[in-house]
Amino acid sequence: MTYNLAEKTWPMIENYLKIKNSILLSVGSTEQHGPTGIIGIDYLSSWEIAKKVGEETGTLVAPPLCFGMAQHHMAFPGTMSLTPVTFIQVICELIQSLYRHGFRDFTVVNGHGGNIPSLNAAFSQILGNDEECRFRLVNWWHLPEVQSYENKHFGDKNGFHATCGEISVTQYTHPEAYKEIPKLKFEATTSEHPWPLSPIQFRKTFPDGRMGSDPSLATAAHGEEIFKIAVAAIAQKLRNNTKG
Amino acid sequence: MTYNLAEKTWPMIENYLKIKNSILLSVGSTEQHGPTGIIGIDYLSSWEIAKKVGEETGTLVAPPLCFGMAQHHMAFPGTMSLTPVTFIQVICELIQSLYRHGFRDFTVVNGHGGNIPSLNAAFSQILGNDEECRFRLVNWWHLPEVQSYENKHFGDKNGFHATCGEISVTQYTHPEAYKEIPKLKFEATTSEHPWPLSPIQFRKTFPDGRMGSDPSLATAAHGEEIFKIAVAAIAQKLRNNTKG
Amino acid sequence: MTYNLAEKTWPMIENYLKIKNSILLSVGSTEQHGPTGIIGIDYLSSWEIAKKVGEETGTLVAPPLCFGMAQHHMAFPGTMSLTPVTFIQVICELIQSLYRHGFRDFTVVNGHGGNIPSLNAAFSQILGNDEECRFRLVNWWHLPEVQSYENKHFGDKNGFHATCGEISVTQYTHPEAYKEIPKLKFEATTSEHPWPLSPIQFRKTFPDGRMGSDPSLATAAHGEEIFKIAVAAIAQKLRNNTKG
Amino acid sequence: MTYNLAEKTWPMIENYLKIKNSILLSVGSTEQHGPTGIIGIDYLSSWEIAKKVGEETGTLVAPPLCFGMAQHHMAFPGTMSLTPVTFIQVICELIQSLYRHGFRDFTVVNGHGGNIPSLNAAFSQILGNDEECRFRLVNWWHLPEVQSYENKHFGDKNGFHATCGEISVTQYTHPEAYKEIPKLKFEATTSEHPWPLSPIQFRKTFPDGRMGSDPSLATAAHGEEIFKIAVAAIAQKLRNNTKG
Amino acid sequence: MTYNLAEKTWPMIENYLKIKNSILLSVGSTEQHGPTGIIGIDYLSSWEIAKKVGEETGTLVAPPLCFGMAQHHMAFPGTMSLTPVTFIQVICELIQSLYRHGFRDFTVVNGHGGNIPSLNAAFSQILGNDEECRFRLVNWWHLPEVQSYENKHFGDKNGFHATCGEISVTQYTHPEAYKEIPKLKFEATTSEHPWPLSPIQFRKTFPDGRMGSDPSLATAAHGEEIFKIAVAAIAQKLRNNTKG
Amino acid sequence: MTYNLAEKTWPMIENYLKIKNSILLSVGSTEQHGPTGIIGIDYLSSWEIAKKVGEETGTLVAPPLCFGMAQHHMAFPGTMSLTPVTFIQVICELIQSLYRHGFRDFTVVNGHGGNIPSLNAAFSQILGNDEECRFRLVNWWHLPEVQSYENKHFGDKNGFHATCGEISVTQYTHPEAYKEIPKLKFEATTSEHPWPLSPIQFRKTFPDGRMGSDPSLATAAHGEEIFKIAVAAIAQKLRNNTKG
Secondary structure, eight states, X not given: OOOBGGGSOHHHHHHHHHHOOEEEEEEOOBOOBTTTBOTTHXXXXXXXXXXXHHHHHTOEEOOOBOOBOOGGGTTSTTOBBOOHHHHHHHHHHHHHHHHHHTOXXXXXXXXXXXXXXXXXXXXXXXXXXXXXXXXXXXXGGGOHHHHHHHHHHHGGGSOSBSOHHHHHHHHHHOHHHHHTSOOOOOOOOOSOOXXXXXXXXXXXXXXXXXXXXXXXXOOHHHHHHHHHHHHHHHHHHHHHTOOX | OOOBGGGSOHHHHHHHXXXXXXXXXXXXXXXXXXXXXXXXXXXXXXXXXXXXXXXXXXXXEOOOBOXXXXXXXXXXXXXXXXXHHHHHHXXXXXXXXXXXXXXXXXXXXXXXGGGHHHHHHHHHHHHTTTOOOEEEEEEGGGOHHHHHHHHHHHGGGSOSBSOHHHHHHHHHHOHHHHHTSOOOXXXXXXXXXXSSOOHXXXXXXXXXXXXXXXXXXXXXXXXXXXXXXHHHHHXXXXXXXXXX | OOXXXXXXXXHHHHHHHHHOOEEEEEEOOBOXXXXXXXXXXXXXXXXXXXXXXXXXXXXXXOOOBOOBOOXXXXXXXXXXXXXXXXXXXXXXXXXXXXXXXXXXXXXXXXOOGGGHHHHHHHHHHHHTTTOOOEEEEEEGGGOHHHHHHHHHHHGGGSOSBSOHHHHHHHHHHOHHHHHTSOOOOOOOOOSOOOSSOOHHHHHHHSTTSOBSOOGGGOOHHHHHHHHHHHHHHHHHHHHHTOOO | OOOBGGGSOHHHHHHHHHHOOEEEEEEOOBOOBTTXXXXXXXXXXXXXXXXXXXXXXXXXXXXXXXXXXXXXXXXXXXXXXXXXXXXXXXXXXXXXXXXXHXXXXXXXXXXXXXXXXXXXXXXXXXHTTTOOOEEEEEEGGGOHHHHHHHHHHHXXXXXXXXXXXXXXXXXXXXXXXXXXXXXXXXXXXXXXXXXXXXXXXXXXXXXXXXXSOOGGGOOHHHXXXXXXXXXXXXXXXXXXXXXX | OOOBGGGSOHHHHHHHHHHOOEEEEEEOOBOOBTTTBOTTHHHHHHHHHHHHHHHHHTOEEOOOBOOBOOGGGTTXXXXXXXXXXXXXHXXXXXXXXXXXXXXXXXXXXXXXXXXXXXXXXXXXXXXXXXXXXXXXXXXXXXXXXXXXXXXXXXXXXXXXXXXXXXXXXXXXXXXXXXXXXXXXXXXXXXXXXXXXXXXXXXXXXXXXXXXXXXGGGOOHHHHHHHHHHHHHHHHHHHHHTOOO | OOOBGGGSOHHHHHHHHHHOOEEEEEEOOBOOBTTTBOTTHHHHHHHHHHHHHHHHHTOEEOOOBOOBOOGGGTTSTTOXXXXXXXXXHHHHHHHHHHHHHTOOEEEEEEOOGGGHHHHHHHHHHHHTTTOOOEEEEEEGGGXXXXXXXXXXXXXXXXXXXSOHHHHHHHHHHOHHHHHTSOOOOXXXXXXXXXXXXXXXXXXXXXXXXXXXOOGGGOOHHHHHHHHHHHHHHHHHHHHHTOOO
16 A cells, blocks of 8 residues: 555645654755766655555555755756755745644655755754754665675775665666666776865766766666665664664 | 656666656655645655656656745644755756756746745756756646636635645545545635745644645545646646746 | 824723734735836735725734735836745734734735735645634725726726736825826737736736736826725724635 | 926936936824824925925936835834835835946935935945946935024024924925824923834823924924025035045 | 853852842954954953943843944954844843843943944844843943043043054053054044945945044053943943843 | 955955965854854864865965854754755855855855755856866764774764764863863763754753763863864875865
8 A cells, every 4th residue: 555645635644643743854955966877766766665664564655755955966967956945944944834734753864975964953943942843864875785785796886976776776766767878887986085066166077977886787686676675774764663 | 558767677768768868757745734734745746747748758757855944834733844955956956957868848846835935046046057957836736727617616725825725636646545544524714914935834823734725625636636636737838848 | 183103102002902813914015016107006005005994993003014926026116025934924923913912803905916826825834733723815806896897997998917907096195296198009918818917028928018918097096996996895894704 | 387296208208317416305204293284295395305306406307216224114004114134125126227238326215314324324235236326315404404494593492303403394395294193292202212112111201292392383484494404505516526 | 259250160150140140241343443452352342341330230140142233343354243134133132141040130342333224123032022131221422431531531532443442451451462562653434424324335445444533642551541431330230130 | 374265455365366266265153052162063074174274285264164054953042044955155255256256166164064055066067167176075083094083982972963073173272161060960862853853843852952072071181182183184184186
């Protein structure tokens, strides 16, 4: 059974809230992922993982926020970014909407590193008003179980952006999209660089958009494994009610 | 072939921009739609319609904005709303991201009446800076072709919210979601009422969330017709390059 | 007797609030109105109409807001515009001031089309806080009684900006201003154009500032009729307490 | 001849700007002025004075901003206030509109003490962007010529709010308004008090809204004198191009 | 004993609040002070004075806000400025933090003229919410006792910026800093000039950053006197609980 | 020689900028640090360390920002906090001030964990405008050299807030402050807890303000070591121009 909030009626939510006050949100980004990764990787991966965790744990999942803080990717066409301050405000208003209805336990499945500071800032902004809720931020690619798999199979060719891991996951979840994309060979990219970077600095440093990855190692089969590992790890957190 | 931006790589977008500078955005809302309509109707309908228009016309479609200005529905659980000012800011930043890459012709397929003022305000905010672009706002349920169909088949039982038309469309696009939802009989609701309303006023005036509709008339078959009519009408606008 | 709030003392307002909680606000714009229309048309017309409605119905009238959302006219000297977001904030703060004193029923007599989205956004912003008040937005030139008169006398030469109707009204209310303005003959302007436009696009499309009107048809005599029709129609709305 | 911007056409402004780049703005407030002073005193007095200065010096006058920073008067019904931050933003946007057209020399005739900090903050905000313009802030009741007259005729009974001077000016400019207002005798109010005050503190300290004034001394004849003195003094500043 | 909040533990503050609810804040600026004055004069002088007043009167002193509204000095390297709107927001949040703990009586020792409008705006913003507290703004160089000393010793060579007085105070409090700074002779600067100025206008008008002062008259001995006079005068205000 | 910007004149900065474009900023917080730690620890430690690094490397140091994002500590008296959004805006404006003068290489010495998300968001906000500068964020207590010392000497009694390390550093830099503070014995605090917390949740979870530390282990001697280690490590980063 789906736990997708968008596919429920309001009386179903009213009933759910009599029993549980937890909800999953997925937050992604719309940004370049190198010459062979699709632009929607961050929102699609976090959304698919969140939906599956919802089904496995019987937890509602809010619709995806497909846009995040991706300013450093703005020199690559197709990237769409919110400023940090706007992104923080959006997160606050979405969570405060749910808070009004009685939700108190929020697990954010995040698919993009650039969102992490703003998400944490938003949580502080909300809690600063003494709204008595709980946040669990899960950056799925940071899960130890996921990192362990990726280290084993991709080693230091996983990279930091347009990684083998995230491309694999969407090869598994969105195989159609990858049919149109040519296979390429990759050379190593700059390994030492300052951070953070402006859009222009980023494109100068990483001309094809990858950060240290060799995405030719990505496969749908790896993606399926990683997807399942991530879902299981997050579901476990929810069941055990452990720290985010 | 898909024209879903999220499923493309950045070099594909770079190539597209050599030929065309138009893009479709879909903007919805996450809000109650009465006891038998799903909460995601506005985002799902506009997103599905926009994707199909993209395919038919070879126009890129940005990922969906699933959240809009739904404050008046906030007394029904599951509704998630942005304030008008935040929603305006989000629209501005998303469009300005695309503008930076070279997009100049923006068609917004909107699924929610409450978004219309803020979308227009956002367009004015952007154009006020003399950014030389063009906006076409399509509220799909307002298309004359759609209204004509709905008038013929639902008459004044189509209503103003949780309408037969929009529920039909999602019965067609998301049949699984409706399997869990009970069939209900409906009585007529208040026909005369002030507007706009606060959340509490709204729920007092429309206790089950419908505004004048009899959603028991909705069917997937109607939805398929309406969907196709809306897609054809919007595609025609894009081909003829007519006013939004 | 005047019902102009500005010409009352606070104890008079305190007494009024013991009996009524309704108030009229007039919102205009300071913007070009073609080569023969005065820049203040939108604020002067809505202010004069609102004052007269106040007298006829015994309803207080707040001082005029002379500035609105007129960004698209900014390429013509003399135009003064607020951004949508600032305009929304101003409307919210003015209405919330009155709300604090006990006013609950707000009729906004608006003189400028460009204000409509922002006014609606402001009402939603206020009501989103569950402030239990009522808004009635009257765009005086949209009143069916006014449109009927204008259609009959000006037909399609009334146009969309610097219309015969609004120029007529101010010829009636501000005859002195028109003594200095030369009479001109006009040719038809572009009838098909995209919308919305940036300031530069607007001036390129409508070089003298008119949108499809032939203002040489405007007369003070027409203005007197239109003024009286608008006042009567709005007064009737207040008396009948009908929807805005 | 009037120099009221609102009563001009845009080509007239275009011509004016070929010769001069100066403009007058009037900024007031809508706030209680004790039991015998009208609520609009600040906007009406500054607006009437500015218009007359415009005529005397051939300088354009923008429409009045009728609302200012009057939060401390909010415990008296009829007061309408903007927050400082919104008021600053409004001033910035209005002046930047005029700046775009080529105005460079701005004289603000202000009618309300509470506006002074926010006006100065707005000027700094604008100039901080290196917009090369000039501001002259004239608080008409602070003009030495006005203070000298008021000291001579009202002494320490002029007070600090709802003063004899400002009530006199509007008795002169708006005699009709005062016909409905009863004559009252007044006792001295608190002479020592902290400042600033919250709305509630203000009403507790000054229960009838006056601050140390005896408004029974106000007359239209005094008002005429003060009005003429203020107009002459400001006109002189414009002619001599002296510091604001 | 120090009354420096930063050097206390929270239980000490909890105990203090059982007895007193007053606190001192010092607000400065980081901005150029001519060729022989140090950039930190405004924050260092107000901070040192505030700390000493704290000791003398047993009043807590919050950490210094070292940055203010110094936009007009931005054409001189080393100046750091907040915009008025941001500065207002910072003041509001810092005071509201203290208000939450129970502080109600706030004395702001200010070292920079450019901060005065924004500080007053901030106080109004806070009080507008009916937060029942009291503000006393002390611009130390405006104290009559200080002005009397400076007039006597520096006359019209004290100037308006990079004054003999403020340089003297920091020569006394920070003698080390002045060891590296060369002694210079100064000529008189422009005595008549418009105000306010943009950064570029300011530097053109006052090329070395002074406004009418002859800083060669400044000495640490004068500084010691002025420092003691200012401390005594402010301490007296706190003891007498007089108006700010 | 000091490299304290506040103790320089603007011509000295002008000269400095001919040779170098780097600057140090120190950002702290004013917040409770348990029953024996002083409230100013975060700003005092980062400020003292930054000044010393400035001297060792010949790099200018801007005045301290004494306030940060400390909302979770607001249930303890003495804490002063900015909201994340305001804090981000302050950081942006301070850095953009320096950027205008020609600074391009910014090292932020941060003393408070709660600031990290907002600092990163601010850097992204600035770089998003393609301002071509470089940021190096140094959270001094996170330096591997510091952590190694603290692990060795305090082990898991160092804790996460009001740590032995940070208290030690201020015992060394501000010995006077600690004379008034009683020595206390401490018991272990909660080791497992969710994060982030609201102010009330925080105080309930950590009633005396410590998070897992035993501050009785702190000594000025340890502080001196840690201070020197941190200074050396940061100076080394600046000399080697390594990543922040």
